[in-house]
Amino acid sequence: MRLHCFIQSSQSSHSGLPLQVLGAPKIGKPCRLQRSWGHLQVLSCATAARELQCRVVRRRSDVSKVSKAKARNYRRQNDVVDSIDYKSNKISVHAVGKKGLGVIATSSIKCGDLLLEEAPLLIFQKQSFDVLFGDLQDVLVDDTSFDHWEESLTETLQSKCDEEVRAQFWDLADTCCAKDKTALGIARTNAIGLSDESAGLFLLLSRFNHSCKPNVHNSWQEDRGVQVLKATRDISEGEELCISYLSFLNLCAPTRERLGELSDRFGFDCLCEACSRVQSESDWRRERLSQLCEAFSRDEARNHATATNDSEDGVILLRLKKRMPLFFEVKEEEMSRISAEASQMRGPNEAKRDGLEDFVESMNMRDGLRETTDLIEQEFAGNPAALSLIFFGAFRRAAGVGRKSAAKSLAKAAWKATVASEGSSWRAELLKTLASDGKP
Numbered sequence: 001m002r003l004h005c006f007i008q009s010s011q012s013s014h015s016g017l018p019l020q021v022l023g024a025p026k027i028g029k030p031c032r033l034q035r036s037w038g039h040l041q042v043l044s045c046a047t048a049a050r051e052l053q054c055r056v057v058r059r060r061s062d063v064s065k066v067s068k069a070k071a072r073n074y075r076r077q078n079d080v081v082d083s084i085d086y087k088s089n090k091i092s093v094h095a096v097g098k099k100g101l102g103v104i105a106t107s108s109i110k111c112g113d114l115l116l117e118e119a120p121l122l123i124f125q126k127q128s129f130d131v132l133f134g135d136l137q138d139v140l141v142d143d144t145s146f147d148h149w150e151e152s153l154t155e156t157l158q159s160k161c162d163e164e165v166r167a168q169f170w171d172l173a174d175t176c177c178a179k180d181k182t183a184l185g186i187a188r189t190n191a192i193g194l195s196d197e198s199a200g201l202f203l204l205l206s207r208f209n210h211s212c213k214p215n216v217h218n219s220w221q222e223d224r225g226v227q228v229l230k231a232t233r234d235i236s237e238g239e240e241l242c243i244s245y246l247s248f249l250n251l252c253a254p255t256r257e258r259l260g261e262l263s264d265r266f267g268f269d270c271l272c273e274a275c276s277r278v279q280s281e282s283d284w285r286r287e288r289l290s291q292l293c294e295a296f297s298r299d300e301a302r303n304h305a306t307a308t309n310d311s312e313d314g315v316i317l318l319r320l321k322k323r324m325p326l327f328f329e330v331k332e333e334e335m336s337r338i339s340a341e342a343s344q345m346r347g348p349n350e351a352k353r354d355g356l357e358d359f360v361e362s363m364n365m366r367d368g369l370r371e372t373t374d375l376i377e378q379e380f381a382g383n384p385a386a387l388s389l390i391f392f393g394a395f396r397r398a399a400g401v402g403r404k405s406a407a408k409s410l411a412k413a414a415w416k417a418t419v420a421s422e423g424s425s426w427r428a429e430l431l432k433t434l435a436s437d438g439k440p
């Protein structure tokens, strides 16, 4: 059953979801998002899609006058492309063949260049996760729930967003619907996990397609309320800019598994270069990388793989984790604990015996790191976000067994890689401190 059919057949009425309006976070000024969310937050829409070095350029002067209905059909009537063109001297939205629209480099870009900082248009709270990330069939089973969400979202957009932002929202891709777009279909296609507790929808970030060999890294910086996008390698003018919809550990799965995951969770057959080329060598390298990753960041790998139980909540959480494009999945509180532990590093004899001996036995850290960084170079063009994950895992291991000077060097390497992939985030700041004196 298609989503649009379902809407037409539904008779239920809107019972109203709690909504909150927030002022838009100011880029550059720290702002902590409110915790007392309703199901859905709407940030001030006039300024919701703030970008750095990137302004919205309207190629068609009549787009802001496009009604919702027209906006829904806009892409069909106009054969895709160019309804709205977000342009800066570095990035621009264009048609990229079968993938629909995508983001293209309009000039050459250096590794570590900041491409975009964007605040979310919508923030969804945990209660929305099943409708956003659950199986489409399950969402369609309960028509009351579907209508409830559809009407709530539509009304929110209508009442809280100006016409221009509404047109941009309705212009986003909706891969759930065969015919007319729905607000929920757009949200399901474009919403992105921010944490275990929230997801967001971004107007420009939504135009970035996925690649299993991404050249852009996006990180959610909660203290500033923005997604920060940075180039993970040098990029030539005209190249498509792609993020990863999968976490790093999932990117290390063999091609067939990745294709299955992307098809199951996102409903598309991946056309990226990594999935299109001859796969055997790449699959071998990724398999080896995932073994090494697991050794370096054993805890995160375990959480990532098993952060579920048989409950529905557990399954949704696991799906969310798998689609969070975070390479560096460590919470702020956990980082504080780690840094506190690191500041009191104990000698090897006092080190905990919970598997660390196995680790030291089975792996020569230096050789392991060299092999890992070589593989990341070959498979992911030296992606600094992947490197930061590895160096941070190695730092934790070294700190855990009391190898203080190795731990400091690894914290320094993790700090540099984090700055390259995220900028001066709180994680980078903490790593910098750990690299200098081991204390937060």
Ligand SMILES: C[S@@+](CC[C@H](N)C(=O)[O-])C[C@H]1O[C@@H](n2cnc3c(N)ncnc32)[C@H](O)[C@@H]1O
Binding pocket: 098, 099, 100, 101, 102, 172, 173, 175, 189, 190, 206, 207, 208, 209, 210, 211, 266, 267, 268, 269, 270, 271, 272
């Ligand atoms: C968040 S949107 C990305 C922007 C979208 N292409 C557009 O036209 O607005 C996600 C959708 O883009 C398409 N897409 C993204 N990455 C892709 C890839 N690697 N291969 C094929 N399709 C892709 C899929 O249809 C997917 O559901």
